[in-house]
Amino acid sequence: MSENTSSIVSKVWSFCNVLRDGGVSYGDYLEQLTYLIFLKMAEEYRKPPYNRDIGIPEKYTWDNLKQQRGAELDTRYKELLEELGQKPGMLGQIFLKAQNKVSDPAMLYKIIDMIDKESWVMMGVDTKGEIYEGLLQKNAEDTKSGAGQYFTPRPLIKVMVQCLRPEPMKTIGDPCCGTGGFFLAAYDFLTSNYRLDREQSRFLKNKTFGGNEIVAGTRRLALMNMFLHNIGEIDGEPMISNSDALIADPGYRYDYILTNPPFGKKSSMTFTNEEGEQEKEDLTYNRQDFWTSTSNKQLNFLQHIHTILKTGGQAAVVLPDNVLFEGGAGETIRKKLLETTDLHTILRLPTGIFYANGVKANVLFFEAKPASKNPWTKEVWIYDYRTNVHHTLKKNPMKYSDLEDFIKCYNPEIHFSRKETWSEEATEGRFRKFSYDEIVARDKTNLDIFWLKDKSLADLDNLPDPDILANEIIENMEASLASFKEIMATINGEDEGN
Structure with missing residues (x-):
């Protein structure tokens, strides 16, 4: 990090800490930075050598705003947010339903002054990205805000991208993109591994990425995150839809x-009944392109991903354990997935890596195939990075290096030359393959397969640290409680929600 970059980051964080003391959350501060940096960049684009009209009325330009003080600044800023939220294109989407969360006009002016001292258009993408991604991570760590569910660990994202190895002039989708982490990692991979010509660079900037995010605040952060990383145009149309x-x-x-579909098994909608009471109802999507109907969110996202993937297209999807073993619709979907795609790899993830507790997840890697009478999946390779692995977000977070052995075993460039690290002699090996016939012979086509022995159950000397044990106990209890609530909801004929 350069001295200038370090100075900017330090200023951004210093204001964040002061505002926190005044009751402004990381998320609220992040939103205000989004509005103000966008305004400053729009002002820079308005002037030579760019001379671009972004569509901001003169009364609400950056130069006008920074001349205001005290109550006048507070009033002008609120008017600005409301007015710009009604504009078309990227401008309107960034400011959609925007509100001022900085109640102290003096502090608001200090933030404006800090932003004004930098040339954001000319600033390096790495610098802007580092500032914004750092704030996104801090926001995710604020467990009370619930923002963690929209933040996939960056080391895991990087590993997934390294395995898929996207190529220039190809499209990349994420139907539940959160703050845009997958897009940015793919962008970094493409710019780092290829010498892009002008046409490829334009395609990467404007046509490569597309997705959805239904949470308005999260979508705003994703749009700004991408824009600060030089993806999309300030006066263009947003690449991320707000539709379901x-x-x-x-x-x-x-x-x-x-992609990493949202946590929680059930999709539901809330409505007011005839007595004026709030009720929840399971939401089942009636789509002809789905293999089966279910209210399970992850199963529906898996079916949707199959639909929007080109023949020959590749997917890497984070999914919870229940997708691998659940009966009924789950079994039907697993069988169809094995038949219509080459489901070649499953990475079993450890607990303690997500901001939401109680999550036991996996990454499924598969390739879409054309119609065929015979199943496309011949064998599934499973890498168990869960058994005897202990991570916590604060003391022992998962790093990219922790999964380098998985990437080596995955062998992204030459799949057919993979080798198992497990054998009858090497029983500690984490990489093992199972044939299609072995899998469909299992009860409910269960893909939740593991073979390593849990050492902590057999050897007290190998027990992890007490804080890791405590976290694992909490996660297991929360996961069990969530399952129990779902059972009770089924018994009572109602969905308790997520």
Whole structure:
């Protein structure tokens, strides 16, 4: 990090800490930075050598705003947010339903002054990205805000991208993109591994990425995150839709899908009954392109991903354990996935890597195939990075280096030359393959397969640290409680929600 970059980051964080003391959350501060940096960049684009009209009325330009003080600044800023939220294109989407969360005009002016001292258009993408991604991570760590569910660990994202190895002039989709982490990692991979010509660079900037995010605040952060990383145009149309991806087949297809569908098994909607009481009802999507109907969110996203993936397209999807073993619709979908795609790899993830507790997840890697009478999946390779692995977010977070052995075993460039690290003699090996016949012979086509022995159960000397044990106990209890609530909801004929 350069001295100038370090100075900017330090200023951004110093204001963040002061505002926190005044009751402004990381998320609120992040939103205000989004509005103000966008305004400053729009002002820079308005002037030579760019001379671009972004559509901001003169009364609400950056130069006008920074001349205001005290109550006048507070009033002008609120008017600005409301006015710009009604504009078309990227401008309107960034400011959609925007509100001022900085109640102290003096502090607001200090933030404006800090932003004004930098040339954001000319600033390096790495610098802007580092500032914004750092704030996104801090926001995710604020467990009370619930923002963690929209933040996939960056080392895991990087590993998934390294395995898919996206190529230039190909499209990349994420139907539940959160703050845009997968897009940015794919962008970094493409710019780092290829010498892009002008046409490829334009395609990467404007046509490569597309997705959905239904949470307005999260979508705003994703749009700004991408824009600060030089993806999209300040006066262009947003690449991320605010519609529910599961409602219908959008009609377009992607070469790659990288995604982590939202946590929680059930999709539901809330309505007011005749007595004026709030009720929840399971939401089942009636789509002809789905293999089966279910209210399970992850199963529906898996079916949707199959729909929007081009023939020959590749997907890497983070999914919870229940997708691997659940009966009924789950079994039907697993069988169809094995038949219509080459489901070649499953990475079993450890607990303690997500901001939401109680999550036991996996990454499924598969390639879409054309129609065939015979199943496309011949064998599934499973890498167990869960058994005897202990991570916590604060003391022992998962790093990219922790999964380098998985990437080596995955062998992204030459799949057919993979080798198992497990054998009858090497029983500690984490990489093992199972044939299609072995899998479909299992009860309910269960893909939740593991073979390593848990050492902590057999050897007290190998027990992890007490804080890790405590976290694992909490996660297991929360996961069990969530399952029990779902059972009770089923018994009572109602959904308790997520």
